[in-house]
Amino acid sequence: MADTDNFFNYPSDVDNYGFDWGRLAVTLAPQVNGAKAFSAAVVQVPPGKGHDRHNHPGSEEIIFIIKGTGAQMVEDEDGTPHTKTVGPGCTVFIPESRFHSTLNTGDELMEIFVVYAPAGPEELLKELPDFHVIPKSTLGG
Numbered sequence: 001m002a003d004t005d006n007f008f009n010y011p012s013d014v015d016n017y018g019f020d021w022g023r024l025a026v027t028l029a030p031q032v033n034g035a036k037a038f039s040a041a042v043v044q045v046p047p048g049k050g051h052d053r054h055n056h057p058g059s060e061e062i063i064f065i066i067k068g069t070g071a072q073m074v075e076d077e078d079g080t081p082h083t084k085t086v087g088p089g090c091t092v093f094i095p096e097s098r099f100h101s102t103l104n105t106g107d108e109l110m111e112i113f114v115v116y117a118p119a120g121p122e123e124l125l126k127e128l129p130d131f132h133v134i135p136k137s138t139l140g141g
Contacts, residue, residue: 006033011042016134017125021049023134024114026122039119043112045070050103053081056121061094061114063102068110075099 011025014032022045026032029039045051045068053073063072065086072092073083079099086092094100104110116122125131 009033012136012139015136016139017122018132018134019051019125019128020130021051022046024122024125029119029122031123035119037119038115038117039122040113040115041122042066043114045102045104045110045112047104047107047109051101053099053101055097055099056094056116056124057097059116059118059121060096061100061116061121063092063094064113064115065090065092066111066113068104068108069106070110071103071105073101 009027009032011027014025014027017024017026022043024041024043026039026041028035028041030036032039050070063086065088067088069085069087071083072086072090073081074092074094075081075098077095081099085105092100102110102112
């Protein structure tokens, strides 16, 4: 029987990626459990924090707001930014290579689930200057 333990992951089961704006826990990816077509992560953004405008060349992204409220910006095909207030239950589609940003405008932790297709953008985050690893051993769980 195949080992399926790595099919089930919580954010505390993996090393988290820390940034000045919050943290990201890659719970599904080729390097985590062999996923081939996409990767996924749970993101936590504290009140007043957010990540700057960026894109993921060659990948689409799905953002699903689990908890909290924020301002989500997505640029259209002409590069014009469009910002909407988002909250729990909102799904945001980021077309391939499209610039976007997220800001927690609420007074509680914002939790977000993201999916990248194809996988890969999560690995590029390690190149950001404020990147640091938050070892899973320090997360509890």
